Amino acid sequence: MNAVFLVIVLVAFLTTAWHQIFDIPGPDGSAMASLSKAMIDSAAGSVELALGLVGVMTLFLGLVKVVEAGGMMVVLARLIRPIMVRLFPQVPADHPAMGAMILNVAANGLGLGNAATPFGIKAMKELNTLNSRPGTATDAMALFLAINTSNVTLLPTGVIALRAAAGSMDPAGILPTTLFATLCSTITAVIAARLYSWWARGTSPPPIAGDAVSGENDSNLPEEGGDAGAYPAWISLLAVCVALSLIPLTIFYGRVVSPWIIPGLMMGFIGFGAIRRVRIYEVFVEGAKEGFQVAVKIIPYLVAILVAVGMFRASGALDAMVSVLGPLTGAVGLPAEALPMALLRPLSGSGAYGILASIINDPAIGPDSYTGFLVSTFQGSTETTFYVLAVYFGAVQVRRVRHTMAAALTADLAGITGAVAICLYLYG
Numbered sequence: 001m002n003a004v005f006l007v008i009v010l011v012a013f014l015t016t017a018w019h020q021i022f023d024i025p026g027p028d029g030s031a032m033a034s035l036s037k038a039m040i041d042s043a044a045g046s047v048e049l050a051l052g053l054v055g056v057m058t059l060f061l062g063l064v065k066v067v068e069a070g071g072m073m074v075v076l077a078r079l080i081r082p083i084m085v086r087l088f089p090q091v092p093a094d095h096p097a098m099g100a101m102i103l104n105v106a107a108n109g110l111g112l113g114n115a116a117t118p119f120g121i122k123a124m125k126e127l128n129t130l131n132s133r134p135g136t137a138t139d140a141m142a143l144f145l146a147i148n149t150s151n152v153t154l155l156p157t158g159v160i161a162l163r164a165a166a167g168s169m170d171p172a173g174i175l176p177t178t179l180f181a182t183l184c185s186t187i188t189a190v191i192a193a194r195l196y197s198w199w200a201r202g203t204s205p206p207p208i209a210g211d212a213v214s215g216e217n218d219s220n221l222p223e224e225g226g227d228a229g230a231y232p233a234w235i236s237l238l239a240v241c242v243a244l245s246l247i248p249l250t251i252f253y254g255r256v257v258s259p260w261i262i263p264g265l266m267m268g269f270i271g272f273g274a275i276r277r278v279r280i281y282e283v284f285v286e287g288a289k290e291g292f293q294v295a296v297k298i299i300p301y302l303v304a305i306l307v308a309v310g311m312f313r314a315s316g317a318l319d320a321m322v323s324v325l326g327p328l329t330g331a332v333g334l335p336a337e338a339l340p341m342a343l344l345r346p347l348s349g350s351g352a353y354g355i356l357a358s359i360i361n362d363p364a365i366g367p368d369s370y371t372g373f374l375v376s377t378f379q380g381s382t383e384t385t386f387y388v389l390a391v392y393f394g395a396v397q398v399r400r401v402r403h404t405m406a407a408a409l410t411a412d413l414a415g416i417t418g419a420v421a422i423c424l425y426l427y428g
Helices: 002-021 031-069 072-079 081-087 096-109 113-128 139-149 157-165 171-201 233-275 280-297 299-314 317-330 339-344 349-360 370-381 385-395 404-427
Strands: none
Touching: 002 031, 002 299, 002 317, 031 096, 031 113, 031 233, 031 280, 031 299, 072 233, 081 096, 081 233, 096 113, 096 139, 113 139, 113 385, 139 171, 139 385, 139 404, 157 171, 157 349, 157 370, 171 370, 171 404, 233 280, 299 317, 299 385, 317 339, 339 349, 339 370, 349 370, 370 404, 385 404
16 A cells, blocks of 8 residues: 555656646646645545544444344354355354455445445454454455455445436446446456465465465464354355345346335344344444444545545546547447546545546436446446555554455456446447
C-alpha cells in the first residue's frame, strides 16, 4: 500500500504541476487550486463516509454478536466445511472466522454493499487471532480479501435501481452478465492468491487441502480428522444446491426480493437468537460497541486512500490515461466511454457510481445500449479494491499486505474481461 499511495500522489502532483506550468486550467480555476480543493473535499468526504458507516457497523456487528452467541457461526462453518477447509487450510474448521467469512460472502452476493462490511471486518479480526506475525497479512487474509473484492454477485440491487431510474426497459438485464463476470473474477481470485503466495515463498504448490503456510501459527491448524462433528456430506451438498437455486430466483424475482433482504436479515438474526435463548438486547449492545470502535479506527485509512484518489481524478491523470488507452481497448469491446468506469472502479466507489449514472443517463448512450449494459455490469461485478484493503486491513492494523493487492487486482481484471465477453455475447 505504501508504494501504491506514493505513486498515485506523485503522478497526480506531477500532472497538475505540468498543467499549472503551461497554464492549463482546472475545473476550479488554476490546476493547483483545483487539486487543493479536491484534496480538502476528499478528506472531508472520507470522514463523512466513515461516520456514515458507524451506524451500519454498529447495527450489523450487534446482530453478528447475537447469532454468534447463538452458535450460528459454528453451524455455518460446519455446513460448508468441505469447501472452506480446502480454501482456508490455515483456519480451524470450527473457528469463528469461518462463519464470519460466510456471512460476508453471502451479504456481498446479495448486493448489500456497506452492510457486508461489518461481517468482513469481523472475519478479519478473527483471522488476526491466528496471525503469528501481527501487522503482516496471512495467506488466509489475502485469500479472503481477494474473494471479497471479486465476490460472486446474485443480486446487484443498487445498480438495478439506478438503471430503472434511468428509464431502462430491462433494469434486471445485468443479472446474468454480473453473475458471469463475478464467477470469472472469484475463480481467478482463488487461483491468483494461491499462486502468488507460492511464488513469493519460492516453494512448490501444496495439495489442495493445503499444508501449513510458512510464518503462520501451525498450532492453530486443523488436526488430522478435524472434520469430526461436521455435518454429513449430503447435507453440505444440499446446502450448496439450495444456494445455487437462488440464482434463477434472483434473475426472475430480484426486484421483488431486494427490499426484503435487510429487514429479513435483522428479523432472522434476532429470531435465531431468541430461539437459542440468547439475551438479545445485552448481547446486541455489546457487539454494537465493538462496531462503533472499529468504524472510528478506520478513519485515518479512509482519509489516506480517498485523498490520493481524489488527487488522481482532479489532476487530469485519469483523463490522460483514457485518451491514450481508449483507442486500444475499443478494438476489444471496451469503448472509450466505458474505460473511465473500468479504471476508476477499483479506486473510488462513489466516483465510479457517478460515472455510471452519467453514462446511462446520457441520451446518446442510455441504459439499454451495449455500453450501458457494460458499465452497469462493471458496477455490479467489481469492487472498490483499494477501499476494501484500506478498511479491512486498517481494522486489524495490518500494514504489510503481501500479495493481497496483486491477487485482488488480477481478479478485477478477470471480472472486467468477463464482463466485456458476456456483454458482447448478449448485447453486442
